[in-house]
Amino acid sequence: MLITGDPETARAAERSGVDRVFVDMESRGKQERQGHLNAHRANHTLEDVERVAGSVDRAEVMVRVNPPGPETAHEVEAAIEAGAQRLMLPMFVSAGEVDDFLRQVDGRVPVTLLVxxxxxxxxxxxxxxxxxxxxQVHIGLNDLTLAAGLDFLxxxxxxxxxxxxxxMxxxxxxPFGFGGVGRIGNGDVPAEWILAEHVRLxxxxxxxxxxxxGTGGPGEERADPERLREELLRLRECESALRCEGADFFERNRARLRERVFALADA
Incomplete structure (x- = not known):
């Protein structure tokens, strides 16, 4: 998945093999929760949803609405009308909120619950x-880390x-996924180690x-299509290689990842 509200980047992502374009309309409470982090915070609009939906042919367009509240039903209607092919619900806490969301969507598009x-x-x-x-279910690590009182993503x-x-x-x-991943060969915790955990789980x-x-700056939207294609190819090649590994490899990777993460967290 690639988060963007920019039609050109959405087209480049689709051509590069990205399966889902993620338009992010969540704004309520996010600055207060994550304002101190160097994390993604978008403020995409319904117009962005329309433009992105009109720019891609194969990639699924997913829209994240705001956390459950009085406006959720309206946001669901507006996002679907704008072209959302999947909706994501963030920051819910109860099965009742899931029930309400599923009832509001009423099977018109599939949903992803952001745990x-x-x-x-x-x-x-x-x-x-x-x-x-x-x-589907996606386990979000940024807010889960904060809410659990932990120090590192x-x-x-x-x-x-x-x-x-x-x-479960x-x-x-x-189907489920979790968190995000950087470019192969990069990161305080190497992307290859994170990807191996995706395969194991x-x-x-x-x-x-x-x-x-690109540089990964907070305001950056546009992607370099050639770079995106190359980096995604490297990611998929790494995934293919990991799928040939045995159980012993994944246990060793899990151990080294645990050691690195807790060292970085100064736990």
């Missing part, structure tokens, strides 16, 4: 069975917090970091 609060993670068994054949992964949710999703037949996708678009 990023400890309550939503703990209550996964209460709602995962309600999801339809095309619905990948501590939930290193500490085993994703093990049981991943198992696999057993329920619900059975994740189906990952969000591409801002670094795939």
């Amino acid at each position: 990023e609060t400890p309550a939503a993670l703990a209550r996964l068994p209460l709602y995962v069975g309600q999801l339809g054949a095309r619905d 990948f501590e939930p992964l290193a500490g085993g917090m994703l093990e049981e949710p991943a198992r 999703c696999r057993e329920a037949g619900v 059975g994740s189906d996708w990952v969000i591409l970091s801002r670094s795939f678009r």
